[in-house]
Amino acid sequence: MPNASSSEPAAVASERRVYTVANVNRGLARRVDELPALWVEGEIGDLRYNPKFGFTFLTLRDPDEGATLSVTMARWAFERIDPRPIEGQRVQVHGKVTLYDKRAEVSLRADRIEPAGDGALLARIEEARRRLDADGLFDPSRKRTPPLWPRGIGLIAGHEAAAPLDVIRNARARLRSARFVLAETAVQGDRAVPEIMRALAALDAREDVDVIVIARGGGSLEDLLPFSDEGLCRAIAGCSTVVVSAVGHERDVPLCDLVADQRASTPTDAARLIVPDARQELENVERLRSSARRCAERVVVRARERLEALAARPALRSADYWVISRREALGRLRGVLDGAPQRALAARSERAEQLVARLRAVAPQATLERGYAIVIDERGHAVRDAAAIAAGERVDLRLARGAAGARIEEVRTDG
Amino acid sequence: MDEATPAEELSFEAARDELEQVVQRLEDGSTSLEEALALWERGEALYRTCRSRLEAAEARIEKLAEALAEPPAPGGAQDSGIGPT
Numbered sequence: 436m437p438n439a440s441s442s443e444p445a446a447v448a449s450e451r452r453v454y455t456v457a458n459v460n461r462g463l464a465r466r467v468d469e470l471p472a473l474w475v476e477g478e479i480g481d482l483r484y485n486p487k488f489g490f491t492f493l494t495l496r497d498p499d500e501g502a503t504l505s506v507t508m509a510r511w512a513f514e515r516i517d518p519r520p521i522e523g524q525r526v527q528v529h530g531k532v533t534l535y536d537k538r539a540e541v542s543l544r545a546d547r548i549e550p551a552g553d554g555a556l557l558a559r560i561e562e563a564r565r566r567l568d569a570d571g572l573f574d575p576s577r578k579r580t581p582p583l584w585p586r587g588i589g590l591i592a593g594h595e596a597a598a599p600l601d602v603i604r605n606a607r608a609r610l611r612s613a614r615f616v617l618a619e620t621a622v623q624g625d626r627a628v629p630e631i632m633r634a635l636a637a638l639d640a641r642e643d644v645d646v647i648v649i650a651r652g653g654g655s656l657e658d659l660l661p662f663s664d665e666g667l668c669r670a671i672a673g674c675s676t677v678v679v680s681a682v683g684h685e686r687d688v689p690l691c692d693l694v695a696d697q698r699a700s701t702p703t704d705a706a707r708l709i710v711p712d713a714r715q716e717l718e719n720v721e722r723l724r725s726s727a728r729r730c731a732e733r734v735v736v737r738a739r740e741r742l743e744a745l746a747a748r749p750a751l752r753s754a755d756y757w758v759i760s761r762r763e764a765l766g767r768l769r770g771v772l773d774g775a776p777q778r779a780l781a782a783r784s785e786r787a788e789q790l791v792a793r794l795r796a797v798a799p800q801a802t803l804e805r806g807y808a809i810v811i812d813e814r815g816h817a818v819r820d821a822a823a824i825a826a827g828e829r830v831d832l833r834l835a836r837g838a839a840g841a842r843i844e845e846v847r848t849d850g
Numbered sequence: 851m852d853e854a855t856p857a858e859e860l861s862f863e864a865a866r867d868e869l870e871q872v873v874q875r876l877e878d879g880s881t882s883l884e885e886a887l888a889l890w891e892r893g894e895a896l897y898r899t900c901r902s903r904l905e906a907a908e909a910r911i912e913k914l915a916e917a918l919a920e921p922p923a924p925g926g927a928q929d930s931g932i933g934p935t
Binding site: 584726 | 861862863866869870872873876877879881883886887889890893894897900901903904905906907908909910911912913914
């Protein structure tokens with residue numbers, strides 16, 4: 436600044452360009468206004484929101500260097516931000532730098548405030564999620580179950596990564612013959628989305644791939660960002676092959692998890708979804724086979740028992756059963772017949788004996804005791820009249836005790 | 851159930867499902883002796899098919915031959931709406 440007490444001529448002093456404060460401020464304001472709108476990131480400090488005021492004020496602070504910038508925002512615009520920004524939150528602010536010409540105060544006139552860091556990513560993912568949901572791509576009825584026995588399993592994973600190896604190992608533990616078609620792609624960064632989409636298309640086109648698994652281990656929100664890419668999700672939804680998403684850990688839910696047919700939170704889980712447990716299936720099949728055998732055996736045993744029961748019946752036991760039984764019957768009849776005459780004879784002699792006994796019973800024993808005898812002729816009749824017998828006839832003399840046989844010598848009819 | 855298909859040509863699922871049906875028919879108990887024996891024979895054949903599938907040897911891993919590591923088309927990643935900050 437020229438010294439007021441210098442000896443320079445007045446002409447020099449009249450050439451000095453002097454501005455008013457207002458001029459300077461307005462000039463500054465104009466220059467500042469030429470700057471385009473921009474995004475600035477920082478932490479919110481000194482947030483002053485009052486529903487009675489038309490404007491909301493806050494300070495944006497650079498956490499690394501401590502520089503600050505004032506921010507103003509129309510109150511109605513600030514109120515529309517959901518969720519409401521809070522003190523200390525890291526945000527990105529969009530707006531134009533302005534200079535308030537009355538006091539040469541610079542501030543950023545904000546039209547948008549968005550969460551920065553993870554918050555920003557989450558917000559964008561949320562936007563994509565809403566769009567996909569609105570198109571019905573999360574609908575449970577769209578989900579398909581993988582085939583029990585895939586001919587080939589498509590696997591999309593990073594180069595030399597642990598996740599795909601774990602899936603393969605676990606699947607092979609369940610089914611030794613599991614066949615994999617491996618597509619190696621980038622699984623984070625810029626190239627992930629286009630490479631994964633290309634792999635998806637290639638595997639989907641193959642006839643021999645019956646299920647596709649996208650496998651990636653855990654990572655930060657930013658690492659897993661490609662798996663929430665809207666384009667990739669739509670490609671997954673459009674796959675004709677069943678897709679299993681095995682991305683991240685249990686707590687990570689990238690959008691591809693929601694749009695895929697099935698979601699696996701671990702490699703073991705993925706293996707369970709894509710191949711059968713051979714050991715379990717073998718047990719089942721063994722059981723079925725035993726049942727089949729037992730049932731068939733029962734039928735055979737029952738048939739045999741019935742057959743043997745029939746065979747045991749006398750009618751079938753021997754070839755000449757009928758002959759033998761007839762013969763036996765015949766024999767019995769014969770026996771009856773053969774015994775008949777003897778029986779008849781036995782019966783008659785029995786009668787004769789009975790008669791004699793009766794005769795004896797009625798014979799006058801006392802008379803015989805006195806020495807009389809009964810004379811019985813050849814015809815068995817007792818003789819009372821001498822005229823009934825002739826000389827030379829044999830007669831039987833019954834005495835009181837014993838008997839004698841005699842021959843008649845002479846007959847005298849006088850008495 | 852198509853009994854004309856030779857058991858060894860069936861897929862694992864088909865063979866196992868048919869085996870279940872065979873067992874069911876046998877368990878019904880209403881089969882004649884001939885039927886029971888025929889069913890049992892078929893069951894054994896199906897069982898052998900299932901077993902051989904389950905015990906098949908380890909298959910190789912095929913690597914997809916397509917060149918997947920081409921650089922993305924310009925603007926391709928950004929179009930989808932999500933990109934790194």
